[in-house]
Structure formats: C-alpha cells, structure tokens
Amino acid sequence: MDGMTTTPVLADAAAYARAAVDAQQAAAAYYAGGTSPLDDDAYDRLSRSIAAWEAAHPDQVHADSPTGKVAGGAAGGDVPHTRPMLSLDNVFSGDQFTAWASSLERRIGRSVERWSVEPKLDGLAVAARYERGRLARIVTRGDGTAGEDVSHAIGTVVGLPERLAEEATLEVRGEVLMTTDQFEAANPVRVAHGGEPFANPRNAAAGTLRARDRAYTVEMTFFAYDVLPSGEAGGPAGATAVEPAAGGLEHWPHSELLAYAAALGLHTSAATAVPGRVVTGAGVVLDRVAEIAALRAELPFGIDGIVIKADLAADRRDAGSGSRAPRWAVAYKLPAVEKITRLLGVEWNVGRTGIIAPRAVLEPVEIDGSTVTYATLHNPSDITRRDLRLGDHVMVYKAGDIIPRVEAPVARLRTGEEEPIGFPEACPQCGSEIDRSEQRWRCVRGRDCHLVASLSYAVGRDQLDIEGLGVSRIVQLVDAALVADLADLFTLTRERLLGLDRMGETSADNLLAAIATARTRPLSRVLCALGVRGTGRSMSRRIARHFATMDHIRAADAEAMRQVEGIGAEKAPVIVAELAELASVVDKLVAVGVNMTEPGVTPPPPPGSETQPPEGAREAGPLAGLAVVVTGAMTGPLQALSRNQMNELIERAGGKSSSSVSRRTGLVVAGEKAGSKRDKAEDLGIRLMDPDEFAAMLGDFLPR
Template identity: 75%
Template sequence: MGAMTTTPAAVADASAYARAVEEARTAAAAYYAGGESAVDDDTYDRLVRGIAAYEKEHPDETLADSPTGKVAGGAATGDVPHSAPMLSLDNVFSAEQLVAWAASLERRLGRPVEAWSVEPKLDGLAIAARYEHGRLTRLVTRGDGTAGEDVSHAVGSVVGLPGRLTEPVSLEVRGEVLMTREQFERGNALRTEHGGAPFANARGAAAGTLRAKDRPYRAETTFYGYGALPLPSSGPLGELLERWPHSQVLEYVTGLGVHTAAATDVAPRTLATVAEVQSRVEEIAGLRAELPFGIDGIVIKADLAEDQRAAGAGSRAPRWAIAYKLPAVEKITRLLAVEWNVGRTGVVAPRAVLEPVLIDGSTVTYATLHNPGDITRRDLRLGDRVMVHKAGDIIPRVEAPVVRLRTGEERPIVFPEDCPQCGGEIDTSGQRWRCVRGRDCRLVASISYAVGRDQLDIEGLGATRVVQLVEAGLLTDFADLFVLRREQLLALDRMGVTSTDNLLAAVEGAKAQPLSRVLAALGVRGTGRSMSRRIARHFATMDRLRAADAEAVRRVDGIGTEKAPLIVAELAELAPLIDKLVAAGVNMTEPGATPPPDGAEGGPEAADAPEVALPGGPLAGMTVVVTGAMTGPLAKLSRNRMNELIERAGGTSSSSVSKRTTLLVAGENAGTKRAKAEALGVRVADPDEFAAMVAELLTDDQGDPDDRP
C-alpha cells in the first residue's frame, strides 16, 4: 500500500507547542471554510499527532485552541442543529494499529465483534441530507459536529442526491459530497473561464462549490451516502433504522435511489474477521489509483447496531468505527522551473521541476503540466506553491497553484518562441504545441523508435548506428532503410562485411512484419502498441485504413469521437512516408485479420458493424490483462509479445483490469492489478497455467532468440 508516514511532527517545548496549535488552527479554519489550506492533509495529520503527543506528556499546558478531541479540529461552526451528533473518526495508520483497535473494541464490548463493515473513506465534504415524506428539504454541513451550515441552496445540483426518494419516507441520509476527477477538471475550467482562481484539489473544489451562491455558472458535484438515521417524523421506519445493521441501512438507502459506493469497485463489504478486514483494506488501497474519485483511507465499522450502541462515542468520534489512513497522494511543494521537451513526433511538452517532496512512498521532483493551454488555464507561475498529485504508478501531475499562499514574488512562466530542440518554428494552433518539422525535428529518436523491438524489430540498429546513417545523409525517415545498398553501408566506419550483411538481412526481414507493427513504427499520435494492434485487426489492410473516415475509425475499440479525427489527420500527414514503405515492399496487411464487410469503413450502414476479432483460438472472446514478471515458458517474452500472443489466440489484450476483464495473467510482484482482479472476481492464472492454455501458439515465440523482456 506504500509507506505511510506515522511519525508525529516534533513538538519540543511549550513555545513550539503554541506555534503548532496556531498553525493547526489556521490550517483547519482555511480547510473547513473553503477546502484549501496552507498545508496538505499528511502534514496536518502529523502536526495534530505531534500536538496530541505533547499534550499527553504535559496535560497541564493544553491550550483552549488545541485541535485535539474536537470535530473538524474545532475550526468549523454552524447554526443548524444536527438531529444527532455528526462526529469525525479516529485514525490508524498500520495493520498493527488496526488489530490493536479491533481488540480494544472487543474488550470494551466483552465479546467478539460478529461482523465488520469495510468501505472507502471518501475525500469530500460531510453532509446531512434531510428528507421529509420522500422530498429533499435540507442540506447541512458537519460544522462542529453539533450544528452545521445550511447549504440547502445546492439542492438539485448534486448528482446522486435525488430531489425525491423512491418511497415517501422521512429520514436523514449522511454522506460525502465530492468531485470526481472529471468533474474537477470541468469545474476548474469553468471557474477560470469566469475569472476565478483554480482550486488546488478536488476536495477544495467540492467544498467551495457546495457553499457558493449566485455564481454565473454551475459546477457539478457528486454525493455518496454512508449512513442514515431517523427523524422525528420517521415513524416505524425510525425503529428499523436503529435496529438494522449498518450494511442493511446502506442497502435500504441505495434502494431509495440515493447514490452510495455500492456500484463502485470499492463497494462496502461485511466481513467476519479482522484478517478479512485487513485483506479488504489492502484490496481497496490497491484500487485507489484507478478510482474516478479520491479516497484518503478505508473506514472500518462494527456492523451490528447493538455493538455500536454498546461501544458508544466520545466527544469527537464513535468508538465503534475507525479510519485506516492511506499514504498521502497529494502534497504541496514549490514550482521551481518549467522544462520544455520535444518528443519524437515533434510535440513540445512542458514539464514541472519541483522542490523535492515525498508522495506515496517516492520522492517527486518532476511532474506533468500537460500543455501550454493548461498552464494558462491554471494560472501557474514560477515560485508558486502547488498541489501535486501522485497515485500508484501514475506519473505525478500538478493540479493547481495554492493561490492563497502567493507572496507576490512569483513570476510568469515563459513559453518558448522557437522549438527548444532545433530552433525552428512552433505550430501553436492546437492544444498541444508542435515543431513544424514534426518527426524530422527528432529524426534520430523517431527512427530509433520505429526500428525498436516492439515495432519493426531490426537488430543491429541502435541509436549510435542511426545517428551515423542520418549524418551520412542515408536516412531522412525510416522508410529509407529499405532502400539501403550494400556499398553504401560498407563505405561507413565500423561497417564490415558481416555487420553489413546482417543489417541488410534484418531490414529485409522487417518487410514481413504485420501491419500492426508497421503502424506502431509510424508512431501515430494518439495510439500505442496495443491500439495499433486493434486498428490493424479491425481494418486488416493499410488501404482500408487510409480510406476510412473519422466515423469508421471511431468504431475501433478504445477510440472515441475526439481521437478518431486526429488519427485520420495524422495518417494523411504520414501519407508520403507510407507510400515510400509500400514502394519498398513493406507488408501492409495483418495476418489472420478479417476486414470489415463492405460499407463498414464509414457511412450509416456501418453503425452496427461489430468489431472484427481473430477467429477461434484458445482465448476466443476473452479479455486478458498481463501483469508482473513472467516466469517459466513466458520468461523470454516482452509485454508486447505477450499481448500479441493473446490476440493471436483470439483474445483481446488490455492494460487495465475492469469488470470486462476475463483473465488476469499474474506473474511475480503482480501488485495492484491482482488485488483489483480478486476484488472483481476475475479469474487469475499464473504464467505456467497461461502457457498451458496457449501452448500450441507459444512454440513460435519460444523459438525466437531475439525476443527478450
């Protein structure tokens, strides 16, 4: 799950303690007022734990403003009384602390806990939604736990919180209002378009949006319910809500039409043992990076109502529930500089240089900035304190500046006027800027990529040799490789008869590579190796692909309405290079693929044409994901060769586990994908088991001595 920082902040003496209390009070006030704070969640947690540790050693010095033992750190207020206290949760940070907490709860009860409920701790704003006779009448924030702020003006604007329930009952539903990652991007775009400063993270955006009144635009948020309790008008339902287990209450609320986590990959589960709880905690943690919303932990509760009543609650938190906090995936750090790099297709991409910061177990010094328009939209400046997000293996990204921390010394980010690579002109007409020379700007990189193992696989053509051929004027693109003459190569330094003949033989062999490899070598923007295989399988020939319009390309699995026209335009731009490859005798068909029926490349008659799949095979109809290090008969196969093997066997290869996944091939150190597959009930096979499934096709791959991971 990643390394969790459990060490409290050091508070050495009374003076340091007073400063820590003031810092925590200020941070909590900013956080609960608008969702933005001068410190990130991990720093705040460590600060509060340091304060608590000092107070434990010096109980007579505890200050009235101390955040310990208070809901929302004592910073939030409200004027609408809650029907029952709306408390926070205490935290644990390790499996050992979880076991100790569970044991202490069972000692308090004097009996084992019969059932545990385990669910995600959603990173949003806690809300109580009151329904009278099935109609939503009031929304109230948590506030100080006894009273909250009335935000009923937001009724009707929160997805998942229906204006009317499916039954005319009276009750109070409690849950979190948050922004999904997609809603956060849209909301920030709307905010900046209307002259506002971007929110630093999704939690702040949700809090600010929920409280906002009279905005000229509407940003969307989402509600996830995590409980319900009776109101004075609930009648007989009130008795049931007080007797039902927590899991049954959630099931009932879901049936009323209220959004809960029940339909997500991290749906609440009821488990019998602490060992099962810990296993589910690890599963949810493993799925975290792929969720459409943020979570900062997992909540564990005693499921039975009688256990909850017997355990009771303190002034700040119930004793029957705990939050297992996960490592922080968001931290605040400083933007030191912006580097402008040129990719092999000529795209000019900005990269943030950061003051090093530890996030999710690794030190982050660089992060994605997407494109120049994104920098302008987020109003990023050099010297800004910025919120940086990282989860799992995802490349870190800069979310937005923490505007309230600006000192006035921040400086504008200077965009390049000329290509940083070659000094040529930059095409700034698109969202992504690009050198007008395109692939020619990074010719060596472009050719080296094209001849790589997962593309044309031409042995003997490393970067050094490519540089030599380019400098000798023999290569202007990778199609020139197929017209090289023996005497041209022999005239070069360090090119003897043997190396020349071996290279020419490898180039000749590359002519027979399937269309999918040729497409990958072309490096069409918006595609990769997997997408190249899907496109090749769908169209079967280059001629059919080049004749396809955007609507026809869109029908390839994984290509949406935005990407399709870009691919069509890119293929048109590459037409001279493709023509040179055809003239040189390079194969332009995909062996075994069946072309779409006449009319399926475009036009309305093709609307219902199914995606073409390879016929038969041991994996026919299966969607297969490969993760971890392969062993045994598969040890020599690269990931690309594994995916090709899957598709030759009639299956569909995929890079991510979902409900559509049929099989996960899990090698050593499989990690989060295995956890997600097990959580979804997807079949998991080890390398030996999978090798047996495709044994007949595997023989060809084992016979390739050049195939290395």
C-alpha cells in the first residue's frame, strides 16, 4: 500500500530551473485543457525533486516553482472565491501519516477524537454556488483565490442538480470527473466531431468542463466533499456570511456536512463502494485506507488516494490553514496506476474459446510495482474507437492484479510518423474465417481452433487436475486424433495410450488413474473446465452452488442466470448461449460418468413449484455467513491445497473467501509467516485460527 517512490536528485541550479519550468508548463497544459504531457507519477516525482532542491537552497527558489502553490494555480481565473480553495499536502506511507497526525495533535494541544476517511477522487475541483436552492454558478479552483467561471456546464454534470431538495443558499465544493462508462462514451463522440481523443477520464473531465460552444455534449459526474455557508464573493479571505437557513454550517462536523449534502440531492461518496467513514484512532484510519485501496481497481471512477480529515469543527478551527493547504487534512497518495509509454506493436492472439484478442506491445514501463510490456486492447472496435496508431504515446492503466489496459493515445505528443494498426483478414491461429458479428471477433471454428489451449486449461490443477497431461502430451493426443474435445479424454484406453511415443505402461496406468479421479470432481470444477465465456473459477463455483446440478444449469434461461451473484444483464445471455453451444460435449461427459452435481448444496425446486428450500440451506456448514481470509503458508492437511482449492473449501463449508482483512472479516486462518494480515486481525479483535485448527473444523469438507 505504501506508494512512495525514489525522489530524483537535481544536479544543479540549471537542472532545477528546467524542472520548475517543465512542471509549470505541465500544470498549465493540464489545468487549461487536460492535456498534460506528463502522467501523475512523473509530475509528482518532478515536484518532489523540486521541493528537495528548494529545501537545500531556500534562497534560490524559482518564480515558476510549483511548491507553495495551490494545484491548478497555472490556470487562474477572474471569479473570486468566497474562501480560499486550497490543495492538500501528501503522505505516501503509514509512518508518514502517523507522523503527520502527531504533529496535528501537537498543534491543537489534544488528541483528534474523530477522523473522516474518504476516497480522493481523481477529477477537477470546483465550487458550486446555490442561491435559494438554485444552481447559480460553477467556479474552478484556479489559483485558490479566484477561479474560472464554467457555469456553461450546468445541466451536463450528473450529481450536481440544478435545484436542491430545499431552498438553501450555500456553496458546495467537490470534484467533477468522468466515470469509466462516461469516458468510454465521450471519446468516440469527440473523435467523430474532429477532436483528438482524451488520454484518460481525468484529462477528459478537465478539458470538457472548460469547453464552450461545442456542437456536442458529453456527460460528467460530480461528488461533493465540502459544504460552506454562503459568503460575499470577493470578501476577506476566510470571511463567512452565514445564511440563517444554513444553521451555522461552519460549526458542523465534516461528516454531517456530507450527509446534509446527500440529503439535498448532491452526489457524495456515500452511495459508492468506498463511502466516507468516521473512525477513531490513527491505526483504524490506516485500516480504512487499506480497505479503500483494495477496492480501487473495481471502482467505476478513478481515485489517486484517500483523504483524511479531522472531523470535528473545533479541531479544524484550531489547526487552521497554511497558504497552500489546510493543516487539518492530508491526502494519502496511492501508487500510480497510470503511466505514459509508447505503443510498439499489436499481436493478435486466439484464446481457448476461439476469441481473437489484440494485445498491445509496449515500451517497458513500471506501473504499480511491476514492469509492464503488454496490455489488453479488448477488441478491434476498441482500437478504432480510441483512434490508436502504431508509435503512439499511450496512457496505460494497471491496478493491483488487474491486467494492464491501454486507455487512449496522448494525441498531443504525435509526431506525424505514427501508422495505422492492421487488422487480420483471417484467423491468425488456423487461417479460417473470422466471425465479426460481435465486438469481440471469433474464429468460426470456436474452441476447435485452439483445442490444445482449451484442453490444457481444462486439465489444470484448479479445474480437473489431471496429472500427466502436459501441453506436449495433449498435442500428441490431438495429432493422433484420439481427442477432439474434453469428453474424449474420458474415453482413452490403455491400448490407445501405449500407441503414443514415449508412453510406457506405468505412465499410461498413472494417467488413466488420474482421469478416473477427475470423473469425481465437483460440478464447479467441471463447469470451469468447460471454459464457458464470461466465467472463471470463482464464477463457476457461484453458478454450481446456486443451481446444484448441471441439469438445473442447462435449464436456466438468462433471467434465471441473472440471479447468480455477479452475473448481470449482459453476461447472463452469453453464458446461456455458451452452455447451449457446449450441449454435445456435456452430453458426452454425462455418458462417460463425469460427476454433474455440487456436493453440500440443496438443489432448487422445480420451475413453478411452491416448495422452497429452507432458509440458509445453501449456506449450511461451519463457516455459514463468515468472510474468511487465508494468509501465510499452510501446513498439515491444508499444505497441498492451492489458493483456489482453499477458496473452494471455504465456500463448500458455507463461507465466503476474501483477500483483505477488514471489520467485516469473520475469521483469519494464519499460517507460517502470516505477517501484516495476522497483525491487523489481532488489532481488530477478529478470530484467528492456525491451519491445523481450521482443518479440524472443516474435517467433513476436506478433499479425500
């Protein structure tokens, strides 16, 4: 979670002066139109190197230095703020936050009883002024003293209503951003009207908010992070003129201000997966920071950190503010998940289901702790929609274990030497025709196109787990026409196997024994082995536990499939269609005796039946209703289980596997070298077990 990177050292005064100018120009380009040539990480490292040089040479500070200035200062504006609209200081680790919190408590002479912890939304800060409940003006942050009037955007920003739920006169401050979906919809519209694509959602919001007199409109979203009483524009810094209806907002806790904003009809983080929360103690603050950081990759909008504020008004008042940032709030910055690099080429790969997927070949770049050389391009229409070209500088996004993706080209860095990306005329794997009827192109041969890859996946450890069937052996079986689909593996005989090169009697007997064992795998494993598009290991387990038998799964229509957790309106019909396509293979698997039921699950009643399974029938087991985290090296009966098999075991026993420890965690299984997750469980008072205790508890559910 700690995201601090090495600060580059500036060699001399000339290097410092160049760095200051580069930072000023990058900020001006970003805040004027969202087109900065630097990504966030590069800009942050540049700013830190400038600050380090200035700390050592305080008498040589350049006029263009970004230090000591409010973010956005390069843009300016002519609308005075009712109060200074400041930036936030940053911390990059738990130790830095703890030191900052201690300094705040020393400043105010007491402990901070309540902290507000909320996501730091990656957008553009604005102040929205309401007069008797009507949105009258939107102003950008600018230099913190005055900003730009962008009231032309009224009516295009979701979450910033033109009228509030009551006739309040006040000012709401927050971030305007584009969600992932809004960004996906905006760039094609922009390109269709002759504009260059935006590099990422943040840049898109910054450029769109300022744009006037466009022939088209694209949607943005607002999230409130503060509410102020109305004040005289242009009045003394810090002056307030409290509206009687506002009820002395400057005396409210920060968390109550946000609740009030939500009640007025404004967007806040409260309705998201990472709502702002009030906590006590610096240790619990860091727990909440970790929880938000763990959800970052799944959010439908960008965050670049977590904002931590003293919640009580008295603490904020006594702490005061500096010229650039308040002393009662800080931003815990997360590691950069976006970087700019060059698109060197595009590879076209055929997956195990016949999907033809483009993959970007990148100039290597370090993102989120790993070196990225490849990234997904999703599909051909995605390449066209983003107007990508070979040689482009591109914005690449990666968070956690999520596969890196190319977001968009940085069009302003084009030299004119970029070239169009060529699309395949035939399947790059087998040369057959390509089905282009959907966004994701597919070889007309489907799974048969890449049978070796399909079978290799099916026999893997987390699917059917057939030891002795490596890629080379599968190639032999396919080339010898012994196997044409998954079910054919279960028809292999000793005589046929002994006819293969380098296959002895012992190897043949061992392989046949492994295949016999594979017949008994639970339905979830069989379903996963089939490689149904739109599913994976965890989704296959959910489907199997929901329906209990393959017959029930095959009988489900799209509406029934949508009842499974995590399956939406788009995915459900794809899964149903895939299962129909696999009908002949499933029939063959049934015929050769492969198990088609999920152990420990009550089958649902027949369609139309009034009989319902007893409440909790699907959650029976010693872990019923518990979120379980497994950490460290397992020993004893659990030692041989893979992480996927552990997750499978937990779910069979009625629990839900999780990767992070939080207050919602019910049990932590801590093996050898468990580390920080064990420590966190102890701090939160969560029940701990060692692997032997856990195995004894789940004795009836352990694999035989």
